Amino acid sequence: MDYRDWEILKVLYHQKNxxxxxxxxxxxxxxxxxRLKHMQEELGVKIITRESRGVHFTPQGEYLVHCAEEALAHYQRVKETVKNMSNNESNEVAGTLKLGVSNFFANYELPYILKLFKQQYPHVEFKVVTGWSRDVTQLIHNKDVHISFVRGDYGWRGLSKHQIFEETICIASKDKIDMTDLPRLPRIDYRGDYLLKSVIDHWWAENYAEAPFISIEVDQVDTCKEMVINGLGYGILSSRVVTGIEDLYKINLLDLEGTPILRRTWMYYHKESLEWNVVKAFVHFIENFDWKENG
Incomplete structure (x- = not known):
């Protein structure tokens, strides 16, 4: 079996047609x-069966699909390594940069950053994986990506990191509110990253003896923001989410000493990956990026 056979198995498994x-x-x-007939004859097993609803994989076929995914991933890593070895010799910045990015950073910050970087290094391509910060941190830890952008203070030993920016966490409302009334006011809650949720829950427990009045629950921060803008309740959001929206009443969360509670965004990478020109160039680009001017 060769590369093309592995590719056929992977695509057929997902398409079932x-x-x-x-x-x-x-x-x-x-x-x-x-090609499928030749594979079955070569291995001496039945890989698929054809049914009215499409293609069904046998247990042996399921195992081969798993092997196909591993083989294709390994082949891709080999290609990238060889290409980057060549780039190191010529000092050319080219190749595919794999990024793991938190959902918010991917929506609000990343497109402009990649646009500027691409203007400077036109031969670089990108593969971007998005998700919750906890999952993105796991991606860089497992070396599934070259660089990750994570919101919140997640820590992994052995990783290099650079702080991108920090922001306050604020209560946002269409109308002015009295903080003493907060437990009785309708709150728009959203399913955010668990670390942010724990920070907000801890702040609430320090300031109120009763649970918040959750009037609406949503699964995206942007949905929460739009509902707050439309006067359906208040939300507790990272300040960068509501930057530029002037007609909202905003109050920063403070700790018991009166200091604003901050949420930081980090860039994580493995130090040894700087041996690749494309990774080194991107890390250097981010470290010198003016977030205040471009934020």
């Missing part, structure tokens, strides 16, 4: 069928 798979791989359906 021979016609769609052939089209995606730019093969004729008879050519695809013959």
């Amino acid at each position: 021979l016609t769609k798979t052939a089209r995606l791989l730019f093969l004729t359906q008879p050519a695809l069928t013959n």
Whole structure:
């Protein structure tokens, strides 16, 4: 079996349809069928069965799909390593940079950053994986990405990090509110990162003896923001989320000493990855980026 066979198995497993798979791989359906037949004969096992609802993989086929994903991922890593070795020799900044990015950073900050970096290094391509900060931290820890951008103070030993910016956490409301009335006012709550939630819950417990009145629950911070803008209740949000919205009443959360509670955004990377020109160039670019001017 070769690279093309592994690719066929992976695509067919996700499509469960021979016609769609052939089209995606730019093969004729008879050519695809013959390739699958050859694989089964070579291995001496039945890989798939054809049913009315599409293709079904046998247990042996399921195992081969798992092997295919590992083989293709390994091949991609080999290609990137060899290409970056070549780049190191020529000092050319090129190749694919894999980034793990928190959802908010991906939506609000990353596109402009990549635009500027691409203008400076046009031969660099990007592969971006987004998610909650906790999951993105795991990606860099496992070396599934070269660099990650994480909101919140997650810590992993052995990783290099650089603080991107810090922001306050604030109560935002369409109308002016009295903080003593907060437990009785409608709150728009959203499913945020668990570290941010723990910070907010700790602040609430220090200041109020009763639970908040959650009137609406949503799963995205942008939805929460829009509901706050439309006067449906108050929200507790990172200040960067509501930057530039002037007609909102905002109060920063303070600790018991009266100091604003801050949320930091970090860039994480492995020090040894700086041996690759593309990673080194991007880390240097971010470290020298003016967040106040471009924020």
